[in-house]
Amino acid sequence: SAFVVLILTSQGHVKPLKSPGLTDLLIDADYFMAVAVLSAKRSKDPNTQVGACLVDQDNKIIGTGHNCMPNGGDGKLPWNRDGDKLDTKYMYVCHAELNAIVNASAKADVKGCTMYVTLFPCNECTKLIIQAGLKEVVYLCDKYYDTPETIASKRMLDMAGIPKNKLLVFISSVESSSSEKYGHCVLCVVQNNSFFLVSRKCNTK
């Protein structure tokens, strides 16, 4: 087998699942969320890195995004959370969902797509999701569930009939290319509204 799958038990222990055969496939939702998680790793936000992956009705990825400053803003715009409002990131940062939609829109129709995102969309991104005609939101983390932005966002998604599905425990593995001696094992665990990613090499024999 080219990869190893780890499983998170209900008691919170991580243990290996018996070696999967080559026929074991990464299920779609895990794969797309893995892409969103990896996209989040590109964010320079020192506090919260968010990744998004936009998938069309043929199950093709048509755009990805992470939270970043607008083009040209790196090093010029602040990442502060507190202080003078004009000196905080909130005035400037482009959310991962916005970037995924903008990146995809340049070359594809985003209508009917599913948004995989590591953090529940805010109200502003939800407006964009609705107006762009997306059909579903799949998310990992909902750490701001009690904020007005998230509550308003859920209200609008419900109003628009757009399902919001939480990926509860997310376990993913990535096969090595055939020329590689080692496989890569990627595990992402959602616990207490936060997630982490472990990437390691494992012997393929």
Ligand SMILES: Nc1ccn([C@H]2C[C@H](O)[C@@H](COP(=O)(O)O)O2)c(=O)n1
């Ligand atoms: N669905 C979301 C929610 C937030 N973001 C970005 C915006 C900020 O860069 C960061 C949140 O920062 P925090 O208040 O946790 O320090 O995440 C996003 O891209 N998508």
